[in-house]
Amino acid sequence: MEVTVIxxxxxxxxxxxxxxxxxxxxxxxxxxxxxxxxxxxKLGVALGGILSTHHHVDHVLGNEELVSRYxxxxxxxxxxxxxxxxxxxxxxxxxxxxxxEGLTFRCLLVPGHTLGAVAYFGHGAVFTGDTLFxxxxxxxxxxTPGMMNDSLNxxxxxxxxxxxxxxxxxxxxxxLRFAAHVEPGxxxxxxxxxxxxxxxxxxxxxxPSTLAEERATNPFMRxxxxxxxxxVAERLAGNHAPDAVLGAVxxxxxxx
Ligand code: ZN
Ligand code: FE
Numbered sequence: 001m002e003v004t005v006i007x008x009x010x011x012x013x014x015x016x017x018x019x020x021x022x023x024x025x026x027x028x029x030x031x032x033x034x035x036x037x038x039x040x041x042k043l044g045v046a047l048g049g050i051l052s053t054h055h056h057v058d059h060v061l062g063n064e065e066l067v068s069r070y071x072x073x074x075x076x077x078x079x080x081x082x083x084x085x086x087x088x089x090x091x092x093x094x095x096x097x098x099x100x101e102g103l104t105f106r107c108l109l110v111p112g113h114t115l116g117a118v119a120y121f122g123h124g125a126v127f128t129g130d131t132l133f134x135x136x137x138x139x140x141x142x143x144t145p146g147m148m149n150d151s152l153n154x155x156x157x158x159x160x161x162x163x164x165x166x167x168x169x170x171x172x173x174x175x176l177r178f179a180a181h182v183e184p185g186x187x188x189x190x191x192x193x194x195x196x197x198x199x200x201x202x203x204x205x206x207x208p209s210t211l212a213e214e215r216a217t218n219p220f221m222r223x224x225x226x227x228x229x230x231x232v233a234e235r236l237a238g239n240h241a242p243d244a245v246l247g248a249v250x251x252x253x254x255x256x
């Protein structure tokens with residue numbers, strides 16, 4: 001599977017996916033139509049489908065225009081988001097496998113940022129929308145810390161460690177500043193922050209990460225770190241369960 005990163009809006013990423021030699025591509029999170037159309041044209045491919053990770057407007061703004069340009073294509077999204085994802089034609093459920101334009105993905109329901117958030121896993125990659133970012137996670141707009149903990153540390157953490165992680169926003173540098181703040185002794189965070197700074201200086205995206213990198217550097221996937229637990233201890237009232245730690249780290253980041 002070829003993946004092309006398409007910067008959209010201020011700091012969103014859409015992804016163009018293509019099976020080798022296929023005349024049609026699939027888009028993950030059509031944030032806006034114009035840059036997606038430009039990417040399709042540059043590669044000389046048509047659009048064969050859209051995978052939406054969640055209903056937020058910065059991830060689906062381009063859906064209707066793209067469907068009007070490529071009538072009949074499917075727009076996939078969570079059954080939970082029915083009525084909230086423009087042009088949605090396919091309602092996916094947790095664990096469902098979908099095939100589109102020669103590509104196959106397992107749909108993982110990963111609630112937390114929103115209740116209908118979906119991660120699409122296939123071909124050694126996972127597209128996580130605003131659930132898992134490099135070095136961070138989405139704000140808990142609809143779900144609970146327990147849901148986000150299950151999504152990150154049970155479901156996504158069960159995927160192979162070398163799975164490439166393609167996330168919804170370029171927040172990596174600021175996420176890693178917070179990661180270093182809550183876990184200053186983590187050398188993997190320091191090393192990754194240096195790599196990320198070099199990429200951003202050149203204007204390059206920090207995607208993809210890998211699950212192994214996230215488990216080493218992302219405070220929301222490190223709820224068992226003694227240093228992190230100590231950092232948020234006053235928010236925990238003695239409860240060191242992973243969902244409590246995740247909630248405390250999320251609250252600390254919201255105030256950072
Ligand atoms: Zn969102
Ligand atoms: Fe977003």
